[in-house]
Structure formats: C-alpha cells, structure tokens
Amino acid sequence: MEKINRIIRPHFLILFLLLAFSCNTDKDSTFQNTSKFKKEHPNFSSKLENRIKHIYKDKELFGDFIFAVVDENGLAYSFAINRDILNGKKSSLDNNSPIYIASSTKAFTGTLLKILEQKKLLDLNKSLNEYLPQLNYNDSIDTKKITIKSLLNHTHGTFSTSMTWKTAFLGYSGKNEELIHDLNADFLYDPSGKYRYSNVGPIIAGMVVESVTGKTWKSEMNDYIFSPLKMENTSTNVSDYSLKDIRPSLTVSKERQIIEKGFYKKDLTMHAAGGIISTINDLSKWLSANIREDHILLDKNSWSELHSSTTPQNKDYFSYYRNGYSLGWDIAEYQKEKILTRFGNLAGISFHMSFMPDKKNGIIAFSNDNRAYLLPHLMADYAYSLINGLAADSIFKSEKPKFDKSFDRENEISYPKDSQLLIQSNITDKILGTYQNSENWPIISIGKKDNYYTFRWGILDGKIYTKEEDGYFSNLGVLTRDFEIKNDSLLTGSLIYKKMKE
Structure with missing residues (x-):
C-alpha cells in the first residue's frame, strides 16, 4: 500500500x-x-452604475440585476445589484450566481447542430423525414420538405400546443416518443416558409441530435460546447444546482409586495429551446467565443453561417430593428450597427445577450423583477453607447420612456388577494380529487393545504381562488389558469378533464 x-x-x-x-x-x-x-473607459462604471442605482431607487425594484461587458478576450466588466447590495448588506449575488437564460438557449442549440454538421454527423439541408421519420404529422405534412435548418430558423411552419405547454411548463414522461405522438396528433401547419418564432423547431432539432448521435441534446451540449469552453458551472439540468442558489422569478404588485417568488423549471422542462442555467463568468466565455469566432468550436465558414441571416424577418423590438434570423440569433440593427441578439423570459426573469461583431464587444444582462423586463435591454443600449462613443445620455433619455411605460403597465396588474381564496368547507370538498384528460395532457390534482385548496397541473401548483363570476382560477407562477368544475368534469380552456375514481 x-x-x-x-x-x-x-x-x-x-x-x-x-x-x-x-x-x-x-x-x-x-x-x-x-x-x-x-x-x-475610465468613466464607464460610474455612469452605468449611477443610472442603475437611480432606477432601482426610483422604481423601488426588488430582485437582482446583474450586468457584464464581454469582448474578444473575455469578461471586461461586471456589476451586480439588489436591495441588499444597495443597502450595504451582504448578498450572495455575484458572477457565479446561477441564472436561467431561457430562450437564449436557442443560440446554443443552433451552434450544436452546426458543430455536428461540421463533424459530418448530419446535414442541415437534409430533411426531417431522413432523420426523424416517425414524426409524420399523421401523414398530413410532407416532412421531406422540412429541412433541419428550417427547424432552427423558425421557417418549418409547424406548431403543437400540447407539446409546447408540456415542454415549457407542465412536464411530461421525459420520452421523445410522447412528444412525437403529440406532434403527430395535435398540430398546426403554415406551408408558406415564412419566419414564425416558437419553441417547436429547436426542440425537434434536439430530438434529431439524439437520433443521429445516440446521445441526448443535454449530453451533447456538455460534450461539444460547455466542456470545450470550460463552462464548468453551466448545465441543462436544474437538479445540478441547489434550488435556493438559482436566482428566482419575482412577481411584484404595485403595493410593493412580492406576490410570487420561485423558479418554475424542472429537469423535464429544460429543453433545446429554453433549457440552460449558467453564470456570468461562464456566459462570458460563450459570448467571447462568438465574438472572436473561436476555432475551439467551429471553423470560420461555419461561424459565418451561424452569424448570418438564413431567413428574413421584419420586426422592431424595443430599440432593435430585426431584419433576419440565423440558426439561433436575431440579426438586428442598433444605432446603425449590426447587432446579434438572443433574449429570454420566464415569469419575472428577463435575460439579454447580444454582441456587435464589427465592434468586437457584447453584453450580458439579467433581471428578475417582472415589472422591469426591459431593464436589461435599456442598460445594454446605454453601455453600447458609452463604449462606442455615442451621445449615451441623450440616447438613454429617448429610450427610457419605453421602459417607464412597460414598467407602469406591469405595475398596474391586479393580483389575487387572500380574501379571494377558496376556503375549505364540506360543500367545496367535493372538488377534491384527480382529473384525467383523454388527449394525454398532464393530470390535474386538487388537494387541501391549511384552510385552502391547491391546484396542481403537471409539475406546477398554486392556490385556488374564486372568480367574481362562476368558476375558479389558480396562479401557477409562470401562468394563471381559469377552470370550472361541473359534476365530475373539470373544464379549463378547451380542455376537458374527467374525475378519476378512487
């Protein structure tokens, strides 16, 4: 020994x-x-931080705001603030805090598929029929005309409500077979080939990854992107983190009360269109690799397609005019500069990631107060203006009214009060039970807690409130759902559930 x-x-x-x-x-x-x-940029930090602090105090914001500037060499600047930091108290918020990046995941997925194409494991111009023949839309759509590229740039034309809701919110068995069944049974189709943004294409592309490699999208993300870039605190699984460490969604009322606080994702709902948790330190490695078009991931030609428009779009979002979409990035213009953006939202979480390829700089920003979902974009613009020597204060003054308007709109939303809770009684106990849908939607369960009732739909749950008119509703964190119960039937939207016998 x-x-x-x-x-x-x-x-x-x-x-x-x-x-x-x-x-x-x-x-x-x-x-x-x-x-x-x-x-x-000697005045950058003082000017940016003073702006953020003023907004925090003026709007009485809750939650976190974290911000970073990235260039071709990596992280160049970072700043974090929340109420504790503002008041000089200790906070766990820093560059290693886990944050959910939501739909910014799509840029990673597009990159992964491009990597696999470069390795000759697939061809983005080949059809869905070739790689996933079991997805046939009940033989109503010719999937030989749907390319893998069209899945990534949102021109494939297909949509499925049940598949989208299961993967984004409610959960499912975790098996691709269930999602393929839903797509085949419940779908809409637009054959025009026009850009129509949704989660569906990238999620199907994730299934294609598994079909051609024998490994899951999650596994291949780690092998081909996270590990090569040394993104050691990045994962596609919520279970890889302590839940208390992940920065949560916050829903805040105009009375300055936190109505809901939580992180509403599970491993099952972390998918190829919105399924990555990371940190500022790790994300700076990813964004820097894109800025310098690092050969660790791709060659020059592959980066070119990844960062160039593959289909047109014509849309204004906040201050950005979007004229195209690549394989995961919106191709846009800001202050006459080309900018690639990829944003993400979930409940109160708002995530911003962008870069200007000609200027070789980029921004990462995150906030989680639902009223301030435009704050990451407003401050990204201010930072770009400062860095690029523009009239930053004047531009900020012209853009801030959009932020104020959106903030006021969110701030005026009314939320249920405890007086609206459905209180337990012998009469209302008849709604207790488990309800099943014949079209394979997740089970709904109604139970008791303390003196009120709870509504559980898939992995989501919340308190039950009474509506002013007939029926009930439940706030499930990421969404509010109305429903009514007649005899042994529960009706929510167009879905019909039947009470299961004990």
Missing part, C-alpha cells in the same frame, strides 16, 4: 498543480482584461 501511495501521490500533485495553474491563468487573464477595459 505504501508503494502504491508513493507512486500515485506525485500524479495527484501534478494534477493539482495543473488545475491550480489553469485557474490562476484564467483569473489573471480576466483581471488583465477588466483592467484594460477600465483604462480605456
């Missing part, structure tokens, strides 16, 4: 030294880059 230890210990020592050297090198590189940025 002593001999084995003498042999092994030097190897452990070498490994430890290599890891320590690598970590120190990363830290030194980041320090040099942030120091360089500060020297080149």
